[in-house]
Amino acid sequence: MKRGLVVAAAVVVLAIAGVAGWFASGWYGGSQVAKDTAFVVPDGASLSSTAAKLEDEGLIGSSEAFLLRAKILGSGDPIKAGEFLVPAGANSATILDTLQHGQVLRRMVTVPEGLPSIMVHERLMAEPLLTGTVAVPAEGSVLPDSYDFERGETRQAVLDRMQKAMRDFLAAEWPKRDSNLPVATVNEALSLAAIVEKETGVPSERRMVAGLYTNRLRIGMRLQADPTIIYPITKGKPLGRRIKRSEIMAVNGYNTYSMAGLPTGPITNPGRESILAVLHPAPTKALYMVADGSGGHAFADTLDQHNANVAKWRKIRRERGEIP
Template structure:
């Protein structure tokens, strides 16, 4: 009898082990296989929450087949204590393993609501936007000029949320003074900072957090520009009349202010490179304007003849060669154009139409250039007569 009992017990134990092993195999497959999501979602992980609450949220949104299995898998992978607060884009069909990796790896949030402080050449604006998980694109909620308007209610609502992300975006061609002035109104930043050297900041989009200092952000911009300049200088064309990265930065800033068309930058750069090679003065209006404003805002009017004749360090109608410093903060494209210009014989250019977006007409000879200028003057006369 004891032998039969022992045999039955052993059989039962084998069955239990077999079933347990089968459950483990099923659980592992379920944890790693594609999940039930039919479209992407934005998963918010508040500060102070835990994996249990996250699993409940995922189950409620039908992102996982089992909240309990999600928690057990995260615990088995030693990920439970690595949960990071933020807003995360969970893609269609994401497995439980993938979701655990998304909410524990940290870094910048990948979806949710964002406030973007845009610093432009002529104005600054604040944009409130939210990522649409279905399309992967940001949808604008509100936009306003902080210098002229009161913040709208959507901005105030978003600023009150703990999971809102913040970003400061610099347009190509802004001056260092403009950047520092506008950073003063970015209310999530703290502290003061001096105006850095002209041209030393990289135009880009920078994610910031509440309580970051303005000085630390400016230092990030400086480091980014140093890296860009060093990289482009190392890959420059041979035989350029530029003796240092600083001179390259000066020329790049002039190219930046002369054209907003990416395809034109290498051509515009070629004009200035050709002039430098021939010992011709650059004769470019943006440098004259910088000599008048010192980069503190826009001129807001045309250049006077007396200003074109004035002997200032930035008047390239009077001085030879490059001005002493950059006249703005150029982006990578303009730096690259200055160091890898098109190979042309162009020495002149003038606006093609009254719309700056239409680009320029280039010329190799003064006679051809004068014809292009005359055509432009006729367009001006037609406009003024209307």
């Protein structure tokens, strides 16, 4: 009799252990996730609705079984809204932990230095994971950088961060500017920085270019910056052809060939280094510059020096077959 009871008890224990093992293996073992998969938890979603969504998307086998095991074996912490990356091979325990404690998956949108606002707008509108519409931002109001965002976030929210970054940067750097600059306001500094941004692609030249234009502004000499001719025509996009004589002579609020002083406003969104170059220009007497054939510029203090540099540049171009 006693032996029979012992055997029966052992059978019960084994059965319970087997059920417990099966129950636990459905939580900690096995996986429906064949590859890394992005999963979105909507705002206000409950664990029940999320489990149903996990089942619909093939990440778990049964929402009912998931919920039962989550109640007994999982954490009681709430799940978070957002997009999460569920790794390949993730079991149910890993999936719940990811939704409760994992980092929300964030995407990136990049604004390169010197990207005009019309193209910032195009870039935001072309991002399919953002929502809503947004107007073309004011030129010079966006700080070039890479900005992260969540799937489903509004384009306006991302643009707001871009513009706040510019305001914060200017608020920090404008008070540190050199004394006796010919730019009296932040908008004037941005306008000059945008020209510097467009006039050189060589980072080490930025302060020198800023110094040259600072000198011109001080003496009332026209800036004669080609990008200011192009801006009213294309809003900062590449012109795709040579500038026409009529465009050089055009009178408007931007063309620095037909007027002295700064343009009405920025012609692009300048980056941090171009802004800093304008706030701290190189100490130089240079008034002229021309391409030097290596991607940079040759600078000159006098017109005679400049004409000699121009002759060298033309010789290089002839040798390259670019001009007769």
